[in-house]
Amino acid sequence: MMSVETEIRFKLNGREVSLKVPVAMKTLAMLRDKLGMTGTKYACGEGECGACTVEVDGRTVNSCLMYAVDCDGRELVTIEGLRTPEGLHPVQQAFVDHGAVQCGFCMPGMIMQAKNLIENNPGLTREEAQRGLEGNLCRCTGYTKVLDAVEAVVSGKSCGSRP
C-alpha cells in the first residue's frame, strides 16, 4: 500500500516543477524515480556518503534524507543544472582536467559539494576544502586529485575556469 500523496511546487534547476509525491518519499527517490533525473546517485541511503548531494536554497543536503514534501516552495539545483550551453561548469571541467574522476559514482555529489564550497568561500584553502568534503566518500580513494581540482578552480589555474 502506498502512503498518502501531496502536491508540491518548487524550482528545479531554474524550472518550475509541480507534482504529486507520497508524503514519506525522499527527494532522491523523487528526482530519480518520479522525474527521471538520475544524475544524483543513490549509494548508502542514510546520509553517510554524500553521493546524493543536491543544493536546496543555496545549501547542500543529502537528498536521500530529505523528505520530498519539504521541497515545496524551495529552489533545488542538481548536477544536471550545472552544465551551461557553453559546456561543463568550471568545477566539472577541473575534475576532468585533474583526473579526479575514477569510477565516477561519487562525482555528482562531490562536484555539487565542491561547487557550493567555492561559491560560498572564494578564497577556500585546501584544508577548508578537505573539511567541507568530509561528507563525501570516494571508495576509489581519489581524494588527492579531487582536492587538486578544487584548488585549481579557486586559484583560477584550471583551464575550465571562467573569468
Next chain:
Amino acid sequence: MSETSEKISAYLAPRRLDEALQAMADGDATVFCGGTDLAPQTESGARQYQAKLLNLRRIEGLCGIDTGGGEIRIGAATTISDLRRNAPLAAIAPALVEAAEHFASEQIRNAASVGGNLCNASPAGDMSPPLLVLGAAVELACWRDRAVQVRRVPLEAFFVSPGKTVRRPEELLTAVVFERPADGFVSRFRKSGPRPALEISTVSVALGARIADGRLSGVRVALGSVAPTPLRARHVEAALEGRPLDATTIAAAVAATADDARPIDDVRASAWYRGHLVRVFVEEVLNDVRRD
C-alpha cells in the same frame, strides 16, 4: 525496505505554532525538521510513523538564535549550520559552537536541527554535553484549554533512556534556553571517534565553569556516550568545585570519572576503552583551562 509510510493518513506543514500544536493534540503525529534521524530510522524499521506526518520547517519563529538579552534562546528548528556560523554565540558559548563544528558533515549540519538532535535522545547526541554544561533548559509547548501552554524542563531532567525523553506525545520542543554565562566563564568540548567527520562519538566530554584566581566555581561537567543518556558528572564536579586548579585537583577529578561514567561494550568501543577516554578527555580539558 520496511517503511511504515502506509500508516500516514495526513501530511501537514503549518506556518503557525498553534496550528502545529493543535495537530499534535491527539498525540498521533510524527514530527520532523531536517529528517536526518527520522529518515534512516523509519527506513530501517527502527521507528514507526504515526498517523500524521508534521513538518516543522515552515513554522514562523521556530528558528533563530537570540543572544541579545540575559537569556540566550535557540529556536528548536535552528540548523546546526546556523549555530556554527553564529559569531555572538561563539563568543558566549564556545564549547557549543565547537560541538557544532564537529557535528556529522556539512550536508547534515545544513539540514539537522538543534531540537531534533535533543529529541532524538541519543546517548551520543553532540548538542547535549555542551548544553548541559551551560545549564540549559528546553521549552515544551502544547495546546491545552484552547491556548498554547509552555513548560520548561532542565536539560538534565529531559533525557530518560536511549531515544526516550520526558516530552509527551502532544508536546513540541520549541526552544533551548540558558542564562548568559557570567564573566570569567570558560567552556570546553572534546569528542572522539575513529574519524573526525560523520562519526557517532565514542565518548564526548564538556566542561563549563567560572575561573577566578586559579579556582573553579559553578563547575558543570557533562559526558556523552558513557551511559544510557548524556549526563552530568556530579562526582567530577564535586572534585573540582572551589578547589585550586592544580595537578592534585586534576588527578582527583580524573579518578572521580569512574563514579560517574557507566560505559558499555558495543560495536563502537569497549567499556574499558570508553572509561579510559573519559579520563584522558577530562584531564585534557582541565589542563587546557589551566594553561589559559
